[in-house]
Amino acid sequence: MAIAINLEYKPYVALYRRLSDGLRKAILEGRLQLGEPMPSVRELSESLKLSRATVLKAYEDLRTQGLVVSLSGSGTFVATTLPGDLGDLLQERFREPEPRLLSAPDLHLSERGRQLYDVGYGQLQSHVHVSELNYGGTPHELSPAKEWKALMLKHCAIDQEDKVAEMVAPMGLMSLRQALAQYVMRRRSISLPDGPESICVVGSKQLRLELIGRMLLNSGDVVAYEEPGYPENRNTLMAQGAVIAPIPVDEEGLSVKALRQLPTPPKLIYVTPSHQDPLAMVMSMPRRQELLEYSAAVGAFILEDDFDSEFRYGKPVLPALKALDHHDCVIYMSSFWKVLYQSLRLTYLIFPRCLTKPGQLAKAYLERHLPLIDQLALADLINDGHLEKHLKRCQRLLAHRRQSLILAITRYLRDYIEPFGEGGGTHLILNFKGGFSEDQIEAAAGRSGFVIYNTNSYYLGQAPEAQFIAPFGSVDPDTIDGIVKSFAVNLATGAH
Amino acid sequence: MQIDRLVFPEHFKTNVPVARQIAEVMKEGILQGLVSPGIILPSVRDLAVQLKVSRSTAARAIEELAAQGYVVAEMGSGTRVAPRLPGQLAGGPGLGQASIADKDAPLKEVELSRFAQRLVEREKLGAISATVKYTGPSLKEMPLSIWRDLIVRHCRAGAEDLISYSPEPFGFPPLREAYASYLIRARAVKVTKERLITFASRNLRLDLLSRLLLQEGDLVAMEEPGFAAAREQLLAAGCRLIPIPVDSQGLKVDQLDALQEPVKLVYVTPSHQSPTGAVMSMIRRRQLLDYAARTGAYIVEDDYDSEFRYDGRPLPSLQGMDTNDRTIYLSCLWNVLAPLTRLGFMVLPSALVEALNAAKNLVERDVSYVEQAAMADFINEGHLEKLIRRQRTLYAARRQALLEGLERGFDNQIWTAPESAGLDLLVRFKDDFPEVAKVDRAILESGIPMAGTGMFYQGEPRAHEYTIAFASLEEAEMASRLEKFIAALKG
Numbered sequence: 001m002a003i004a005i006n007l008e009y010k011p012y013v014a015l016y017r018r019l020s021d022g023l024r025k026a027i028l029e030g031r032l033q034l035g036e037p038m039p040s041v042r043e044l045s046e047s048l049k050l051s052r053a054t055v056l057k058a059y060e061d062l063r064t065q066g067l068v069v070s071l072s073g074s075g076t077f078v079a080t081t082l083p084g085d086l087g088d089l090l091q092e093r094f095r096e097p098e099p100r101l102l103s104a105p106d107l108h109l110s111e112r113g114r115q116l117y118d119v120g121y122g123q124l125q126s127h128v129h130v131s132e133l134n135y136g137g138t139p140h141e142l143s144p145a146k147e148w149k150a151l152m153l154k155h156c157a158i159d160q161e162d163k164v165a166e167m168v169a170p171m172g173l174m175s176l177r178q179a180l181a182q183y184v185m186r187r188r189s190i191s192l193p194d195g196p197e198s199i200c201v202v203g204s205k206q207l208r209l210e211l212i213g214r215m216l217l218n219s220g221d222v223v224a225y226e227e228p229g230y231p232e233n234r235n236t237l238m239a240q241g242a243v244i245a246p247i248p249v250d251e252e253g254l255s256v257k258a259l260r261q262l263p264t265p266p267k268l269i270y271v272t273p274s275h276q277d278p279l280a281m282v283m284s285m286p287r288r289q290e291l292l293e294y295s296a297a298v299g300a301f302i303l304e305d306d307f308d309s310e311f312r313y314g315k316p317v318l319p320a321l322k323a324l325d326h327h328d329c330v331i332y333m334s335s336f337w338k339v340l341y342q343s344l345r346l347t348y349l350i351f352p353r354c355l356t357k358p359g360q361l362a363k364a365y366l367e368r369h370l371p372l373i374d375q376l377a378l379a380d381l382i383n384d385g386h387l388e389k390h391l392k393r394c395q396r397l398l399a400h401r402r403q404s405l406i407l408a409i410t411r412y413l414r415d416y417i418e419p420f421g422e423g424g425g426t427h428l429i430l431n432f433k434g435g436f437s438e439d440q441i442e443a444a445a446g447r448s449g450f451v452i453y454n455t456n457s458y459y460l461g462q463a464p465e466a467q468f469i470a471p472f473g474s475v476d477p478d479t480i481d482g483i484v485k486s487f488a489v490n491l492a493t494g495a496h
Numbered sequence: 497m498q499i500d501r502l503v504f505p506e507h508f509k510t511n512v513p514v515a516r517q518i519a520e521v522m523k524e525g526i527l528q529g530l531v532s533p534g535i536i537l538p539s540v541r542d543l544a545v546q547l548k549v550s551r552s553t554a555a556r557a558i559e560e561l562a563a564q565g566y567v568v569a570e571m572g573s574g575t576r577v578a579p580r581l582p583g584q585l586a587g588g589p590g591l592g593q594a595s596i597a598d599k600d601a602p603l604k605e606v607e608l609s610r611f612a613q614r615l616v617e618r619e620k621l622g623a624i625s626a627t628v629k630y631t632g633p634s635l636k637e638m639p640l641s642i643w644r645d646l647i648v649r650h651c652r653a654g655a656e657d658l659i660s661y662s663p664e665p666f667g668f669p670p671l672r673e674a675y676a677s678y679l680i681r682a683r684a685v686k687v688t689k690e691r692l693i694t695f696a697s698r699n700l701r702l703d704l705l706s707r708l709l710l711q712e713g714d715l716v717a718m719e720e721p722g723f724a725a726a727r728e729q730l731l732a733a734g735c736r737l738i739p740i741p742v743d744s745q746g747l748k749v750d751q752l753d754a755l756q757e758p759v760k761l762v763y764v765t766p767s768h769q770s771p772t773g774a775v776m777s778m779i780r781r782r783q784l785l786d787y788a789a790r791t792g793a794y795i796v797e798d799d800y801d802s803e804f805r806y807d808g809r810p811l812p813s814l815q816g817m818d819t820n821d822r823t824i825y826l827s828c829l830w831n832v833l834a835p836l837t838r839l840g841f842m843v844l845p846s847a848l849v850e851a852l853n854a855a856k857n858l859v860e861r862d863v864s865y866v867e868q869a870a871m872a873d874f875i876n877e878g879h880l881e882k883l884i885r886r887q888r889t890l891y892a893a894r895r896q897a898l899l900e901g902l903e904r905g906f907d908n909q910i911w912t913a914p915e916s917a918g919l920d921l922l923v924r925f926k927d928d929f930p931e932v933a934k935v936d937r938a939i940l941e942s943g944i945p946m947a948g949t950g951m952f953y954q955g956e957p958r959a960h961e962y963t964i965a966f967a968s969l970e971e972a973e974m975a976s977r978l979e980k981f982i983a984a985l986k987g
Contacts, residue, residue: 017876024677064878082681107847108792113708113855120854124665149651152866156644167835168630186516189523203696203860210859215612236858267607285565318565328604337862345696345862354603360626361615365732367697368628369830369838371864373647 005048016057019050020065023058027067027078038068038076112219112241119239123232126457139397139473143339144381144390151377167372170364172201172348176379180348183382188309189319190332190350198356200349200363203370208333208349209236212303215355215362216267217242224266224300226254228458230277233270233305242268246460249276253283256290265298273321274309278458278469280423282312288321296327301352306334310391312424313399328352336378338426339390346370346378398426404477405470408484416491426473429455432466436491441466444490450483499538501530504547514549515556522557526566526577537567537575610712614732623951624728632834634968637887642879643836646870665857667694668868674875675841682881683802684812685825687843693856696863698828698840702726702796704855705824706733706761708848709794715759717752721952723770726763726798735761739954742769744914746776749783758791766814767802771952771963773913773922781814788822794845795823801831803884804967806892806916821845829871831919831967832884837871839863887967895921897971898964898978905982919967922949925960930985935962938984944977945969 005022007015026032041059045052059076062068070076109117166174177196184190192198202208217223219241225234227246238244245266247258254271271291273283283291295302304321322332335347351359381387405428409417418431430452432441438454445452452468502525508514525531537558538546544554558575561567569575608616618624666672672689679685679692695701710716712734718727720739730737738759740751747764762784766776776784788795797814815825825843844852874880898921902910909929913922929935932948939946945965950957966974 020876021673061877065876066878107851109708109851110711110714112711113851116704116707116855116858117851118854120856120858121850124854124857145651149648152647152651153644156640156647164632164635164835165630168628168632170626170628204862206857206859206861207697207700214609216609218609232858239855239858328601345864353601354606357626358606358608358612358616361619361624362612364624364626364628365615365729366699366703368699369697369835371696371838371867372835374864374867 005044007048015050016054016061019048019054020058020061023062024065024067027062027082032078034078034082035080036078038078040075115219115241116239119235123235126231139394139401142390142393142397144386147381147384147386148344148377151380152373154380155373155376168369170368170370171360172199172370173372173375173379176201176375176382179379179382183387184320184322184332184334184350187388188306189323191323192350194353194356198351198353200351200359201370201375202347202349202363203367204345205335205337205347206232206236207367208347209233210240211349211359211362211366212268212331212333213237213240213242214366215358216301221268222262222264222266224259224262224269225460226271226276227460228278228455228463229270229460230272230305230307231457234460237268237270244460249279249281251281252287253281254287254291256287256294259291259294266300268301268303269295270303270305271321272305272307274306274318275312275424277305277307277425278427278455279429280425280427282318282424283321285318288318288324292321292324292327292329295329300329301355302330304330304332306332308338308425309334311395311398311426313402322350325352328354331355336387339387344374344378346374398473401472401475401477402428404480405472405475405484408481409470411481412485412488416488427469427471430468430470431464432468436466438466440494441468441491444487444494447490447494448483448486450487498531498535499525501525513556515553515560518543518547518549518554518557519560522561523566526581531577533577533579533581535577536573537577539574610734611732614734618728618731623724630835631965632830632968633832633887635835637890637968638833638836639879639883640836642874643870646873647866649873650866650869663861663863663865665853665861666692667863668865668872671868671872671875674872678875678880679813679825679827679841679843683799683827684816685827685843686816686818687825691844691846691849693842693844693852694863694868695840695842695856696838696860698830698838699725699729700856700860701826701840701842702729703733704852704859705794705796705842706730706735708851708855710735710760714761715755715757717755717759717762718954719747719764719769720954721771721949721958722763722954723765723798723800724951727954730763737954742772742774744772744774746774746780747784749780749787752784752787759793761794761796762788763796763798764814765798765800767799767811768805768915768918770798770800771920771922771949773915773918773920775811775915775917776814781817785814785818785820785822788818789820793822796826797823798826800826800828801918802827803832804888804891804918806888806895815843821847824848829880832880832887837867839867839871891919891967892916894966894969894971894974898966898974901975901978905978920963920965922961922963924958925962927960929960934985938981941984942977942980944974944981946981 005019005026007018007022023032032038038059041052041055044050045055059068063070067079067082068076069079171177174196177199180199181192181196202211213236217237217240221242222245223237223242224245224247225237227248234244245262248255253273253276259266259269269291271283273288275282291302302321306320309317309320320332322330329352331352332350333347336344337347349359409428409430416432416434416436418433420429420431442454452470454463455467455469456463502521504518504521508517522531537543540551540555540558543558544551547554558567562569562575566578566581567575568578615624619626669689671694672692675694676687676689676692679687706729710733714735715738716730716735717738717740718730719742721742722739727737738755741748746766746769752759752762764776764784766781768775784795787793795814795818799813802813813825815823822845824845826840827843828840829837830840895916899912902912902923906925909926911924946962948957949961949963969977
C-alpha cells in the first residue's frame with residue numbers, strides 16, 4: 001500500500017513523532033480510511049527508509065491516541081470510530097479556513113488597539129535574527145544547564161501540599177524573593193527596607209515594561225528614553241501611548257542637561273546605567289547623583305534596566321542607581337536570560353516603596369501565576385552560589401574573547417573604524433569611517449562570516465551612518481583573526 | 497581609631513568572598529556614621545594584621561569600597577572615607593536620615609495611570625486583591641513522575657534547540673499543533689495552529705483583547721451572575737459592563753437584543769456557566785451567534801472547565817458552531833494540571849490573527865521552552881486525556897457523595913444545581929436559612945470549601961446562594977467537614 005507521508009522536518013521533534021504526526025494527518029484527511037488496515041511495519045519502514053523500531057514506536061503513539069487498533073494476528077487497523085465523542089467532526093481538521101485578512105479599517109480596532117498593532121507590527125518587521133551569536137549573549141557552552149536540570153528534577157518531586165497556597169503568589173515564591181533580595185544586596189549594594197516584599201518576579205521580559213507603563217502612564221504622557229536605546233523596551237512603552245522623548249547619551253551616560261531642557265518633565269526615565277545599551281559606557285558617579293536629584297525634583301520615576309551589569313572589563317563596578325535611591329524614585333529591573341537562555345524566562349523588578357502596593361495589584365491583574373518548578377530551582381541556583389560561579393566563569397571567558405576580537409580589529413580594521421572606548425557587556429560598537437555604506441559593510445560581513453548588525457533600530461531619530469554592533473560572546477579566538485582579515489579584504493575590494 | 501567601632505565577624509562566611517564581607521562591614525559602618533566622612537583609614541597592612549587576612553584580601557576590600565565611592569585614595573596621604581558619600585544627594589536628606597532605609601517614612605504621593613487608579617479603587621471596595629487563593633486541583637493527584645520524565649527529556653544539558661530556538665509570540669509551534677488537535681478532538685473547536693495562541697499568563701488573554709478591541713467606555717455584556725475575575729479585568733480595562741441575567745438555559749439573549757445600543761463584546765461561559773453551572777441551550781447559542789453576526793459584536797467564549805462533565809456527551813463549543821468567525825475561544829489547563837503548568841490558550845477569528853501577533857510580541861514573547869515542549873509531549877502521548885478521564889471518574893464520585901451528604905443533612909431545605917459538570921456545586925438554601933455571619937462562622941469552623949456567590953454579581957447578590965468546591969477533597973474528608981458544618985449551624 002503506497003501512502004504519501006509527509007515527514008515534516010522539525011528539529012525539535014523526535015523522528016517517530018514526526019512519522020505519527022504524518023500518519024495522523026493522513027487518517028484525519030481520510031487518506032487512510034476508518035477501519036481499513038494500516039500499512040505494515042515492514043512496508044512503511046522500507047518505503048520511508050526508517051528503522052522498524054521507529055515505525056513501531058509511531059504506531060504505539062497512534063494507539064495511545066486511539067487512532068489505530070491492533071488485532072493480534074491480523075495487524076493494525078485505523079480505528080472505526082475516532083476518539084472523543086465528537087470524532088465525526090475530525091474530518092474538518094487541517095482544512096485551513098479561507099484566509100480572510102481584513103484591511104485595517106474593517107478590523108474595528110480601538111484607538112489604543114491600533115497603536116498596539118502599529119508598534120508591534122513595526123517591531124516584527126525590523127526584528128534582526130542573529131542566533132548565530134545567540135543575540136550577543138554569554139558563551140552558551142558555559143551555561144549551567146546540568147545544574148539547572150538537576151534542580152528542576154529535584155523540584156519536580158514537589159510534595160508540599162501545605163505550600164500550595166503560597167505557590168500561586170502573583171509576586172513570586174517567597175523563598176525566591178528572599179534569595180533575590182540577598183543577591184542584589186551582595187552584587188548590587190541594594191538594600192531593601194521592606195525586604196523581599198518590594199521584589200516582584202515576572203514571567204517574561206516584556207511584561208515588566210508592560211507592568212510599569214500600565215501602572216504609571218496614560219496615553220500622551222512623556223517618557224524620557226536613552227538615544228540610542230534598546231528598541232524593544234521602548235516599543236512596549238510606545239504601544240501604551242507614551243510619548244517618547246529621546247535623550248542623548250555622552251561618555252558619562254544619559255545627558256541630564258538634555259533632560260532639563262524638555263518642555264514637559266517626563267513621568268518616567270528609562271536608563272541602562274551599568275552598561276549603556278548599545279553604546280556600552282558606564283554612567284559616572286556624578287551623573288548618577290545628578291540624575292537622581294533631577295528626578296526627585298520633578299517627581300519622575302527612573303526605570304533602571306540592569307540587564308548585564310555583571311560583565312565589565314578593567315573598570316570598577318558602580319552600585320546600582322537603586323542602591324543610591326534616597327528619594328524612593330527608582331524602579332529596578334533585571335533578568336537571567338543571559339544565563340540560561342530559553343530554559344529560564346523569569347525576570348524580576350524591585351519597586352520603590354511608594355509603588356509596591358499598586359505594583360502588586362497591577363501584577364496580580366497582568367500575571368497571577370508563575371511557573372512553580374522554575375521558581376524553586378532558581379532560588380536554589382542563587383542560594384547555592386551556582387549562579388555567581390557561572391557569572392565568574394563567563395566573565396573570564398568573555399574577557400578573553402573580547403580581547404581576541406579587539407586584537408583582530410586593531411590589526412586589520414585600524415583604517416576603517418573610529419577608535420572605540422572602554423565599556424562592559426557582551427559586544428563592541430564599531431563606527432566605520434571612510435565613507436562605506438551600510439550595504440557595503442553588510443555585504444562584506446556576509447561574505448566573510450563576520451557577524452555584526454547595525455544599530456539603526458536603537459535610534460528613534462536619525463542613526464549615525466555605519467554604526468555596528470559586534471557581539472563577542474560566541475567569538476572563537478582561533479578563527480576570529482582570519483574572519484576579520486577576510487572582512488577587511490572584502491571591504492576594501494568590494495567598495496571599489 | 498574610629499575603625500575600632502566596627503564589628504567584624506569572628507569567622508568569615510565561606511560562601512561569600514572575605515574581601516566582600518570586610519567591605520560590607522566597613523560600608524555599613526560608614527553609612528551608619530560610625531566612621532565619619534574624611535577620616536583616614538588604617539593602611540592595608542594594618543588592616544590585614546588586625547583582621548588576620550592576607551594583604552591582598554584587605555586591599556581588595558578597600559578597592560571595592562573605592563570603586564563604589566565610599567572611600568577615596570589620595571597619593572601620599574592614604575585612604576580616607578569619602579567626604580561626600582554615594583547616595584548622599586545635594587539638598588536632599590543625608591544618609592541615615594529620611595532615606596529609603598527608613599521604614600517608617602510616609603510614602604510619597606504618586607500619580608498613577610487611570611488603569612492603576614481603577615485597580616486601587618476596586619481593591620478598596622474589596623473586589624480584588626493582590627493575593628490569590630489557590631483553587632486548582634490537589635497536588636496528590638498530579639502525574640508528577642510523568643511530568644518529571646518530560647522535563648528530563650527537554651532540559652538536556654547543552655541542548656542546541658534551546659539556543660537556536662527563536663521564540664514566536666504565539667508560542668512553541670509543536671505545542672500549538674498538539675493543543676489544536678486536542679481542542680478539535682475534545683471540543684470540536686475550529687482551529688489550526690495558526691490561530692491558536694499560547695499564553696504564559698492567562699490574564700493577558702482578556703487584557704490584550706480588550707486593549708485591541710475596546711476603548712475606555714465601550715459597552716460589554718457580561719453574564720449576571722458571572723465569573724468575577726473576568727468582570728474585574730474588563731472593569732480595569734475601562735469598559736462599561738452591562739449585566740445580562742442567566743437562567744437554566746444560559747445567557748438571556750433577548751435581553752441583550754433589547755439593549756438600545758449594541759455591545760462591542762459579549763463574555764460568556766456557555767459550557768458550564770460560572771457560577772450557576774447552566775449549559776447554554778442550542779437555541780440560545782444560535783440566538784447569540786446571530787446577534788454577533790448582526791451587530792458585529794465579538795463573543796468571548798471562556799471554556800474554563802469544560803473537561804468535567806459527568807453525564808452524557810459534552811456539547812460542542814460555541815466557537816465550533818460559529819460560521820461568521822466572531823467568536824474568540826479561551827481555554828486553559830489550570831483545572832487539570834495546576835500548579836504544574838499555568839499555560840492558557842486562545843483561538844482567534846482569522847481577521848484578528850495578525851493584530852494579536854503584533855500585540856503579543858510586545859508584552860509576552862518569551863515563554864519557557866521546557867514547559868511548552870513538555871506540555872506538547874504530554875498531550876501528544878495521550879497523558880492529558882488519560883488524566884482528565886481519571887479525574888472525571890474521581891470528581892463524579894466526589895460530587896455524588898457531596899449531593900447525598902447534602903440531602904441527608906438539609907433534606908428539602910436546599911436546592912442544588914442540576915447540571916452535572918464542573919468542579920463546584922451551586923446550592924441555594926431556603927429563606928429561613930441562618931444569616932450570613934453565622935454561616936460564615938460555620939464555614940470557617942468546619943473548613944468546608946464553600947463560599948457565598950456575592951462576588952459573582954455586579955448588582956445585588958442573591959441571598960443564601962453558595963458554591964461548594966467538591967473536586968479536590970476526598971469523600972471522607974468532605975463528609976466529615978460537612979458534618980461539622982451542619983453541627984456548627986445548629987449550635
